[in-house]
Amino acid sequence: MASKLAANLNFLFTEGKCISERIRMAHRAGFKSVEIPFPKQELENVIAAKEETGIQIALINIDPGDSKFGNTSWPHAKESFKSQLNETISFAKAVSCKKIHLMAGLSQGDRTEELIAYKENLKYASQILEKAGIVGVIEPINKISLPSYFMNSFDTASDVIREINSKHIRLMVDIFHLQLIRGNITNAFSDFKDIIGHIQIAQVPHRHEPDVVGELDFSYIFNLIKLSGYDDWIGCEYTPKTTTLEGLKWIQKY
Numbered sequence: 001m002a003s004k005l006a007a008n009l010n011f012l013f014t015e016g017k018c019i020s021e022r023i024r025m026a027h028r029a030g031f032k033s034v035e036i037p038f039p040k041q042e043l044e045n046v047i048a049a050k051e052e053t054g055i056q057i058a059l060i061n062i063d064p065g066d067s068k069f070g071n072t073s074w075p076h077a078k079e080s081f082k083s084q085l086n087e088t089i090s091f092a093k094a095v096s097c098k099k100i101h102l103m104a105g106l107s108q109g110d111r112t113e114e115l116i117a118y119k120e121n122l123k124y125a126s127q128i129l130e131k132a133g134i135v136g137v138i139e140p141i142n143k144i145s146l147p148s149y150f151m152n153s154f155d156t157a158s159d160v161i162r163e164i165n166s167k168h169i170r171l172m173v174d175i176f177h178l179q180l181i182r183g184n185i186t187n188a189f190s191d192f193k194d195i196i197g198h199i200q201i202a203q204v205p206h207r208h209e210p211d212v213v214g215e216l217d218f219s220y221i222f223n224l225i226k227l228s229g230y231d232d233w234i235g236c237e238y239t240p241k242t243t244t245l246e247g248l249k250w251i252q253k254y
Contacts, residue, residue, distance in 0.1 A: 004033075004231070004232070004233055004234055005031065005033075005233070005234055005236055005251065006031065006032075006033035006034055006035050006056075006058040006059070006233040006234065006235045006236065007022075007026040007029075007031045007033070007034045007035070007236055008034070008035040008200065008235045008236055008237040008238075009022040009023070009026065009034050009035065009036050009037070010035075010036075010037055010237070011236070011237050011238055011239055011240075012026065012236060012238075012240065012244045013025040013026055013029075013244050014244070015243070015244060018042055018045070019036055019037070019039045019042060019045075019046055019049075020039075020042055020045035020046050020048065020049040021049075022034075023036075023046065023049040023050060023053060023055055024049055024052070024053060025244075026055065027053035027054075027055050029244070029245060029248060031055065032055060032056060033055060033056040033057070033058040033233050034055055034056075034057055034058065035057075035058055035059040035060070035200075035233075035235045035237070036057060036059075036060055036061070037060075037061045038060060038061050038062060038063040038064065038088055038091070039091075040063065043091060043094075046095070047094055047095060050095050056096070056233075057092075057095045057096070057097040058097070058098075058099065058198075058232075058233035058235065059097070059099045059100070059101055059137070059198060059233070059235060060088065060091065060092055060095075060097050060099070060100055060101070061088075061100075061101045061103060062084055062085060062088045062100055062101060062102050062103055063084040063085075063087050063088045064084070064103060065077075065080050065084050067105055067106070069103050069104070069105050069106055069146070069149060070102070070103025070104060070105045071084075071103075071105040072102050072103060072104045072105055072117075072118055072121050072122065072125075072138075072150075073104045073105050073107070073114040073115070073117055073118040073121075073150040073151070074105055074108060074114070074117060075108075075110075075113050075114060075116070075117040077105075078117065078120070078121060081121050082121075082124065085100075085102075085124075085125055085128060086128070088100055089128065089129070089132050089134060092132075092134055093132065093134075097134075098133070098134055098135060099134065099135050099136075099137055099197065099198055100129070100134055100135070100136050100137070101136075101137055101138075101139060101172060101198075102121075102122065102125060102136045102137065102138055102169075103139075104118060104138065104149060104150040104151035105149075105150055106146075106148045106149060106150065107148050107149070107150045111150070114150055115156075115160075118150065118151070118160065119160060119163065119164070122136070122138070122160065122164055122169050123164055123166075125168075125169065126164055126166035126168045126169045129168040129169075130166065130167075130168045134168070135167070135168050135169075135170055135197050136168060136169050136170070136197075137169075137170050137171065137172040137197040137198045138151060138157055138160070138161070138169065138170075138171065138172060139151065139157075139171075139172035139174055139177070140152055140153055140154045140156075140157050140174075140177055140178075140181055141174075141177055142176075142177045142180035142181045143181075144180055145177070145180070152181065153181065154171075154178065154181055154182055154188065154192065155182075157171055158171065158191070158192060158195060161195050162195070170195055170196065170197020170198070171192055171195045171196050171197055172197060172198045172199075172200065173188075173189075173192065173196055173198070173199050173200070174199075174200040174201075174202070174235075174237060175199070175200065175201050175202065175204075175216065175221060176200070176201070176202040176203075176204055176207055176237070176238070179204045179215060179216060180204060180205070185216075185221065185224065186224060189224055189225075189227075189228045193228040193229060193230070196228065196230055198232070198233070198235065199225060199230060199232075199234050199235065200234070200235035200236075200237040201218070201221070201234055201235070201236060201237070201238065202236075202237055202238035202239075203215070203216055203218070203238065204216055206239075206241075207238050207239050208238055208239060208240070208241045208247075209238055209240065209241060209247045209250045210238070210250055210254070211249075211250035211253050211254075212241055212250075218254065219254065222254055
């Protein structure tokens with residue numbers, strides 16, 4: 001399992017000032033893969049760090065444009081979404097990344113119109129991503145962490161994915177958000193295992209390392225992931241309780 005863990009560089013190795021520096025830090029710590037935001041200001045440096053270390057980039061967030069959390073659900077931003085998607089695909093190809101997180105964005109008010117736009121944008125993305133050989137993943141985010149995020153339901157996300165019916169639009173299952181949104185993780189994996197495109201982990205409720213005291217038993221969860229048939233990278237998207245390196249001791253326990 002350890003060889004399949006990817007360091008999320010929004011959360012880990014933040015001791016490094018830039019993404020390229022964090023890539024090198026993750027590599028020195030033994031990680032073979034990382035997840036990164038869209039590195040708009042340091043594309044060349046990130047490519048250089050990737051080539052220097054040989055580290056894989058498992059997942060990249062779509063270029064968010066002027067919004068920190070994306071705009072896939074914004075009815076007035078369809079052309080911006082298309083431009084940002086194509087720019088992200090170009091970078092993903094340059095670093096051999098096969099997954100892009102299509103961030104929904106913060107709700108602007110009319111969720112009915114936003115759902116229509118969301119589906120339209122994802123249908124467009126599915127066609128472009130298929131040509132590129134890349135998978136787009138959508139992630140429900142809980143209302144406690146981000147109250148106004150548009151995509152906050154695993155059931156809605158599942159319905160959207162099944163309606164689009166493309167292998168290039170899949171579900172991101174962040175265990176932290178899954179527990180806070182609906183719990184019942186065992187049955188959730190049964191419900192969604194055929195559409196899972198990526199998995200991330202963190203303990204609940206404080207989003208620290210999996211081995212800290214919390215609501216979840218990660219020995220059970222890692223076995224559940226294995227039984228589900230998912231065998232790709234698992235993103236470590238948690239906030240270290242102390243430092244990144246001190247917190248990595250949890251890996252030896254599993």
